[in-house]
Amino acid sequence: MQYYTYVIIGGGIAGTTAAETIRKNDPVGSIAIVSDEPHNCYSRVLLSKPKWVLGEQPFENVWLKSDAWYRENNIHLFKGIRATELQSGAKIVTLSDGDSLQYKKLLLATGAHSRKWDVKGSDKKGIYYLRTVDDATAISEVAQGEPKRVIMIGSACVSFEIIEILHSRGFTVTEVMRERYFFEPQLSPEEVAPIEKMLEEKGIEIVREVEVAEVLGDTQVTGVRLSNGREIPCDIILPFIGVELPVGWIQKAGVATHKGIYANQFLETNVPDVWTAGDTTECWDSMLEETVIMGNWMSARLQGEIAGKNMSNATKEPFAQVSFHTSHGFGFQIGWTGDVRALEDRIVIHYPTPLENSHCRIIIAKGKVMGGTTVNRPDLMGAITKLIKAKVDMSDKLEGLRDGTVDIKTLVAPVVSPISQTLSQHQE
Amino acid sequence: MADLREYPRTAEGSNISKVVVDRDLCIAAVSCIAVAGEVWELDDENKVVAKDANAADDATLIASAEACPTKAILLFDNSGAQIFPK
Numbered sequence A: 001m002q003y004y005t006y007v008i009i010g011g012g013i014a015g016t017t018a019a020e021t022i023r024k025n026d027p028v029g030s031i032a033i034v035s036d037e038p039h040n041c042y043s044r045v046l047l048s049k050p051k052w053v054l055g056e057q058p059f060e061n062v063w064l065k066s067d068a069w070y071r072e073n074n075i076h077l078f079k080g081i082r083a084t085e086l087q088s089g090a091k092i093v094t095l096s097d098g099d100s101l102q103y104k105k106l107l108l109a110t111g112a113h114s115r116k117w118d119v120k121g122s123d124k125k126g127i128y129y130l131r132t133v134d135d136a137t138a139i140s141e142v143a144q145g146e147p148k149r150v151i152m153i154g155s156a157c158v159s160f161e162i163i164e165i166l167h168s169r170g171f172t173v174t175e176v177m178r179e180r181y182f183f184e185p186q187l188s189p190e191e192v193a194p195i196e197k198m199l200e201e202k203g204i205e206i207v208r209e210v211e212v213a214e215v216l217g218d219t220q221v222t223g224v225r226l227s228n229g230r231e232i233p234c235d236i237i238l239p240f241i242g243v244e245l246p247v248g249w250i251q252k253a254g255v256a257t258h259k260g261i262y263a264n265q266f267l268e269t270n271v272p273d274v275w276t277a278g279d280t281t282e283c284w285d286s287m288l289e290e291t292v293i294m295g296n297w298m299s300a301r302l303q304g305e306i307a308g309k310n311m312s313n314a315t316k317e318p319f320a321q322v323s324f325h326t327s328h329g330f331g332f333q334i335g336w337t338g339d340v341r342a343l344e345d346r347i348v349i350h351y352p353t354p355l356e357n358s359h360c361r362i363i364i365a366k367g368k369v370m371g372g373t374t375v376n377r378p379d380l381m382g383a384i385t386k387l388i389k390a391k392v393d394m395s396d397k398l399e400g401l402r403d404g405t406v407d408i409k410t411l412v413a414p415v416v417s418p419i420s421q422t423l424s425q426h427q428e
Numbered sequence B: 001m002a003d004l005r006e007y008p009r010t011a012e013g014s015n016i017s018k019v020v021v022d023r024d025l026c027i028a029a030v031s032c033i034a035v036a037g038e039v040w041e042l043d044d045e046n047k048v049v050a051k052d053a054n055a056a057d058d059a060t061l062i063a064s065a066e067a068c069p070t071k072a073i074l075l076f077d078n079s080g081a082q083i084f085p086k
Helices: A013-025 A044-048 A067-072 A133-143 A157-168 A189-201 A248-252 A297-311 A378-390 A395-403 A418-427 B031-035 B058-066
Strands: A002-009 A031-034 A075-078 A083-087 A092-095 A100-108 A149-153 A172-176 A205-207 A212-216 A223-226 A231-233 A236-239 A261-263 A274-276 A281-285 A290-292 A324-329 A332-338 A347-350 A359-365 A368-375 B004-008 B016-022 B040-042 B048-050 B073-077 B082-084
Touching: A002 A013, A013 A031, A013 A297, A044 A133, A044 A157, A067 A075, A083 A248, A100 A297, A133 A157, A149 A157, A157 A172, A157 A324, A189 A205, A189 A332, A189 A359, A189 A368, A261 A274, A274 A297, A297 A324, A297 B031, A324 A378, A332 A378, A347 A395, A359 A378, A368 A378, B004 B048, B016 B048, B016 B058, B031 B040, B031 B058, B058 B073, B058 B082
Parallel strands: A002 A031, A002 A100, A031 A075, A100 A274, A149 A172, A149 A236, A172 A205, A261 A281
Antiparallel strands: A083 A092, A092 A100, A212 A223, A223 A231, A281 A290, A324 A332, A332 A368, A347 A359, A359 A368, B004 B016, B016 B073, B040 B048, B073 B082
8 A cells, every 4th residue: 555645546638737736835744646658748639630630640649648747747657547446444555456545635636538329330350449648649540541332320519520631531421320310409500411421422321310230241340230220331330439437436435426426516525535537527517507517628727727726735725717728620710608408498589690500509597698600700709708707697797698788708807817817816 | 811810929038939739730629728828818719819918927828838639729930940849
C-alpha cells in the first residue's frame, strides 16, 4: 500500500487540470493520478479533427503533458491501471495490478467510455470505436489508406466530423441511424434539413429509424443486415453510439450516483473527502440552476480546476458555467450553448436568421434563456451566452424573438465572456 | 485556406514576436483564456482573439498555447521561427 495526500482517478483533462491546480496551491502534498490508458494527458478534442486525423498536423500535437511535466510537478502517473474498488471509510483505492493507494483526499474524474455496440457479429474485425487516442490512431491509419466502404452507426458530432473526413478521402459512407434525423435530439428537424441535404448531395446515403440486426462476414466485416431485412455491404463499421459512465465500483462504495456521480455545486460527493469532476459528474450548476451532466471539454477542464482548488483549500468555489461546444463539417458550423434540451416544460423559439442554410433556436425555461443552438450563425453564440448569464426575464419578448423584431444581440449590454467572469470571481 | 489571425508582440524582453490564432482549429474550449485571460478573449463568433498580445509574460503565453486542445495558437520567436507547437 502506498500513501498519497491526493489521489485522482482519471488522467484526462479533468483529472490532470485538478492535479495541476492542486500543485499550484499545495507545493508539498503528494499527488497520484491513476489512468486506465497507457498515456500522458492528451487532447480528446483533436481525435476527430480533420487535420490531425489525416496527418496534416503532427501526431505529437495530441499530447498536452510531457513526461517532464509530471516529473517537475512531482505528480505520479499510474499508467494503464484501473481503480477497481473504493473503501471510503478506510480511504483506500484498490488498483487492477493488486496494489492499493491510501488517500487523504480523492477525486473521481473517471470520464466516459464508448458504449459497446452489442449486436450479433459485432466482435468481427473491421469495427472501430472512437474514444481514446489508440482508437483514433487506428481510425487515422484507415482514413489515410485506400478508400473503403463505411457504415457509420450513430448521428452526433463525432459521427458528423468523421464522415466528412472519410468522404474527403474518397470513402463511400452509409449512415445508419436509429433516430429520425442527424443530431436528434440536439437539433431540430428544421436546422438539420440543409445539413442532411448537403450530405446526400455529396453521395452519403442516410438510412433512418432502423437498427443493425446482424454484422455479416466470417471473421472480417463484409456488411450488415438491418432490422428491416435490407443488407448493405461494407468494409468497416464505425459504431459511434454514445458513451457509458462506468460508476458501478463507485456506487458500491456508497457514493451517490444517478446517471453520473452526484455532486453539489462545490463538486463534493456525499462521501467525505471525495470530489468528482469531468464527464462522469452530475452536479448542481449554479449558473443554469439545475443538475447537469455536461460531457464537454470546456466543462471538464473547469470542473477539474474547481475541484483542485476546493480539494487544496485554496477557495470554496462553486461550478457555474455557460459551456458551449461546436461541430464543423461540410461547410456547416454548428454550435450548442448552455442547456439545449427541448424539455416539455420549455419554450423553443426559432429566431429568424435570414442567411442561407442558417438557423437559431433559443430554449427558454421559466421565462429565462437556458440555451440555444446555432447553425452557421456562430456570431449569435456570444449573445445567447450573455442572455443565459444575465438571467433576464424574457416573458414579454417571446413574440419579438419569434418574429425577429427583437435583436438578441442588443438585449444584454456587452459583458465579459463566461470564463473571464468566472476567473474574476476566483480573484475576488 | 486556413483562417489565420496574426498579432505582433512587442513586449520588452520577450522572445516571442508574433502570436497567431488558427480560427479553423479554434473550438472555443477557452483553456487559453483560463490560463491567460489578460491576453485572450472570445469574439462574437466564439473564436479566440488576442485583446492584448503583450499582456502576459512569455511563460504564461506559452502555457496558454499549450493548454489549447486543438493547438490553435501558434507562437513565433524573434527570428520568425515557430516555437509552438514544436
